[in-house]
Amino acid sequence: MPRLKDIYPTTIQLCDAPLLDLSEAVLQVLGSQLQGSQKAECAHNFLSNVLTDYDRSELAALACSESWSWLYSNGFICQHPISDSPWMTLSRLGCKHYEQSTPLKSWVEDRQLPEELLHPSLRSAALNLFKQEMFDTAVFEAFKTLEVSIRKAALLSDEWIGTKLTTHAFAPKIGPLTDKKAESGEQQALMQLMSGAIGSYKNPQSHRHVGLEASEAREMIIMASHLLGIVDSRRAS
Structure with missing residues (x-):
C-alpha cells in the first residue's frame, strides 16, 4: 500500500508540492487504502498519520488538510453512505480517477469554463x-x-x-x-x-x-x- 512518505520523502518536498499534485497523491493513497478491508477513512485519522510520518510537522498536516478539502469540495471523496460522520470514502468520480490514474490537473483544465x-x-x-x-x-x-x-x-x-x-x-x-x-x-x-x-x-x-x-x-x-x-x-x- 503506497504512503505519502513514498511519494514525498521529506516534509519540505510535501509542503512545496502544488495543491493539485498533492491532492492527486492523497487520492491515490486513499484509493489504495480503501480497496482492502477498510472501506472508510476520516480526516482526523489520515492527518494523524501524516503527523506521525513527518515528524509532527503542522505544515505538512495543513498541506494535506488542504488537499483533503479540495478532494471533498470537488466531489472526489464523499460521506460514506452507511457510516456515521465524519467517515469518508471515494466517490464514483474518485474511484474512476483512482482506477484510471487520470491526472487531476487534466481534469481541472478540461472543466474550466469560467x-x-x-x-x-x-x-x-x-x-x-x-x-x-x-x-x-x-x-x-x-x-x-x-x-x-x-x-x-x-x-x-x-x-x-x-x-x-x-x-x-x-x-x-x-x-x-x-x-x-x-x-x-x-x-x-x-x-x-x-x-x-x-x-x-x-x-x-x-x-x-x-x-x-x-x-x-x-x-x-x-x-x-x-x-x-x-x-x-x-x-x-
Missing part, C-alpha cells in the same frame, strides 16, 4: 449542461442561442434557420446585421464565420451524438459567446 468569460445568455443552460458533462447538448444550446439571437437582431421570422439565416443576416453590403462601414472582404469573412460556426457546431449536435470531449466543448462555447457579442454590437448599432 462564468465571467461567457455571454450572459449562456450562463444558465449551456454552462449548467457543461458542468453536468453533457457536452454535446451544451454546445447545441450555445449555438441555438446564437441562432435565435441573430434572428431576433435581424428582425427575421422563425422560418430563417441555420446557414440560410446567417448568410442573409450578414450578407455583404445588404445584410441587416452587416457593418456597412467595414471593408467588403471583412463583411464576407464575418458572414462565412457565422455560417461556418452554425453549420459546424450547431447542426451536427442536432442530428446525431457527436461525443465531444470537455476541452472541445469549452472552446466551442467560448466561440459562441464571442459571436453573440458581435450580434449584440450589431443590434445596438
